Amino acid sequence: MDHQSTLERVVRGVLIALVLLFFMFPIVWILMMSFQTNEQILRIPPSLAFEPTLENYQALITGRLETQAGTLDIRFMSNLWNSLVLSVCSVALALVLGVPAAYAFARFRFRLGEDIAFTLLSFRFAPPLLVLLPLTLYFQELGLADTYIGLIWVYQLICLPLILWIVRGYFEDVSPDIEHAYRTAGHGWLTTFRRISIPLTAPGIAAAGLLAFIFAWNNFIFALVLASADKQPVTVGALAFVTASGIQYGQIAAAIVLSITPTLALALYAQRYLVEGLSLGAVKG
Amino acid sequence: MRDAFRRRALPYLLSLPALLVCIGILIPFGTAIYYSLQRYRLNLPHLRKMNWGENYLKFLTDSEFWNTLQVSLAYTGLTVGLELLLGLGIALLLQRSTRFNNFVSILLLLPLMTAPALAALMWKLMTNPNFGILSYAASLVGFEDMKWASDPSTALLTVLLVDIWVYTPFMMILLLAGLRSLPRQPFEAAALDGVPRTFVFFRITLPMLTPYIITASLFRLLDSIQQFDIIYAMTQGGPGDTLMVFQVEAYLQFFQATNIGKSAALLLVLWVITFILSNLFVKQWLRLREQAQGAG
Numbered sequence: 313m314d315h316q317s318t319l320e321r322v323v324r325g326v327l328i329a330l331v332l333l334f335f336m337f338p339i340v341w342i343l344m345m346s347f348q349t350n351e352q353i354l355r356i357p358p359s360l361a362f363e364p365t366l367e368n369y370q371a372l373i374t375g376r377l378e379t380q381a382g383t384l385d386i387r388f389m390s391n392l393w394n395s396l397v398l399s400v401c402s403v404a405l406a407l408v409l410g411v412p413a414a415y416a417f418a419r420f421r422f423r424l425g426e427d428i429a430f431t432l433l434s435f436r437f438a439p440p441l442l443v444l445l446p447l448t449l450y451f452q453e454l455g456l457a458d459t460y461i462g463l464i465w466v467y468q469l470i471c472l473p474l475i476l477w478i479v480r481g482y483f484e485d486v487s488p489d490i491e492h493a494y495r496t497a498g499h500g501w502l503t504t505f506r507r508i509s510i511p512l513t514a515p516g517i518a519a520a521g522l523l524a525f526i527f528a529w530n531n532f533i534f535a536l537v538l539a540s541a542d543k544q545p546v547t548v549g550a551l552a553f554v555t556a557s558g559i560q561y562g563q564i565a566a567a568i569v570l571s572i573t574p575t576l577a578l579a580l581y582a583q584r585y586l587v588e589g590l591s592l593g594a595v596k597g
Numbered sequence: 598m599r600d601a602f603r604r605r606a607l608p609y610l611l612s613l614p615a616l617l618v619c620i621g622i623l624i625p626f627g628t629a630i631y632y633s634l635q636r637y638r639l640n641l642p643h644l645r646k647m648n649w650g651e652n653y654l655k656f657l658t659d660s661e662f663w664n665t666l667q668v669s670l671a672y673t674g675l676t677v678g679l680e681l682l683l684g685l686g687i688a689l690l691l692q693r694s695t696r697f698n699n700f701v702s703i704l705l706l707l708p709l710m711t712a713p714a715l716a717a718l719m720w721k722l723m724t725n726p727n728f729g730i731l732s733y734a735a736s737l738v739g740f741e742d743m744k745w746a747s748d749p750s751t752a753l754l755t756v757l758l759v760d761i762w763v764y765t766p767f768m769m770i771l772l773l774a775g776l777r778s779l780p781r782q783p784f785e786a787a788a789l790d791g792v793p794r795t796f797v798f799f800r801i802t803l804p805m806l807t808p809y810i811i812t813a814s815l816f817r818l819l820d821s822i823q824q825f826d827i828i829y830a831m832t833q834g835g836p837g838d839t840l841m842v843f844q845v846e847a848y849l850q851f852f853q854a855t856n857i858g859k860s861a862a863l864l865l866v867l868w869v870i871t872f873i874l875s876n877l878f879v880k881q882w883l884r885l886r887e888q889a890q891g892a893g
Binding site: 324327328331332334335336338339341342345353354355356357358408409410412413415416417419420422424425428430431432433434435437438439440441442443444445446447449450465468469472476481501526529530531532533536537546547548550551554561564565568571572575576578579580583586587588590591592593594595596 | 607608609611612614615616618619621622623624625626628629632687690691701703704705706707708709710711712713714715716718719720721722723725727728730733762765766767770771774775778809812813816819823825826829830843844847848851857860861864865867868871872874875878879882885886889
């Protein structure tokens, strides 16, 4: 392991370069495309030297695209706003619901708790359409079809198992003795939970929240099935672009860049916790 | 007395909201089972009635169903198999915890954090026959006019590429964590004895890594057999029925054919498959999780 021959180092270097090329190229290429005009994109052979333009972003941000055929309204900013509302609210709700439950599952061994924890886990792995398709019919009856609330409720399917199982692990790492000592000093249960248990697990809770945000943001199928046109997040909105007439490739690329930037930035920020979060606490990074 | 009662009620109170969410999931799940036992088409509402197992029985002679099963299994087998090999290879490349290797492994997280539907869109732009960079690259090596996802013979290859691009980093990151957590002694002993590297890999590294490999693979199997985002965003299951996997077929049965009963039955068949896999997975996962908690 420790003494590598020169040949081995070269082979390793080449392989890593190939890996990076494959995995980074699409991101770099789409980023470049988002700064190109349609003529530049359609040029064959493709050229790396081009005069970057902000036109595509301008069209998305102002929501208006001026073409020879006329002006076209683009609702991408409202997609972006929907993504933000849905993800933030879903994670907030999942934290409010999930953290106390995770604490209960970690501290008290009780039958119902295990049942809930495992039911949620098993539906994390069940086909989402199985729950979503009947829900479309219920949503119409209940008048939830056109609301954020209905979607935020359904997004709990993604966020809650994640929060529950990751945060539970963090609570299990905190020794009950600390809490016990604090309670013996005359503090109530709630105070102990707020002053001791939560601060000790805060980094874990924050990481779980960030991950839940990423998964909620990246979700496609829930909103595709349940969201009405004006509640659609970026994942669904960007896809509608492809079939919309008049939209140019550069704008699609710019929409993709704007849609993936938030999650990529958060992922880089929270990368220390990703291994643990992705494996629902089974593997520590 | 009051305290004792409060103490016993506490865990139930705390988990009440989570219980409500559970019920909120179980009700539509029950509804799906109910629909699957009915002849239920939205376009023919007056014909709606219970037909018990008929939807399922029809699958036996339904070539669409067998195609769906076959495509789903092929997709799952190919993605998970290739991602495991690639992920393991990359994890081994990056095994030593140097600054450069860690930087590379962080960069590789980016595809994994891209929404799969958007990743499919990115590849759709890159494989566009008119201006896609990959179409251009293919023409340079002799594949003029490659149609990628719109040609039945290359459609699977195209979605495989997207799936591999998104999910190989998942395998890599879990296996890398596994590799780095292995005890050092056996490797040091083997190095002292001058044991050949291939022997070390097959007799020490691989067996010790097996729990991680199984966990990561089952995780991916469970996701992959339900793949929807990438395929739907790329081709909606087409061309023809080339990529008609379970969830895409069920989605189209529901919204286009409005055959609710068949759609629900399809999803329940898929659910049985995932249920078996997820039980295997949870066992393995709990074992690893206990280890991780113990080590933490």
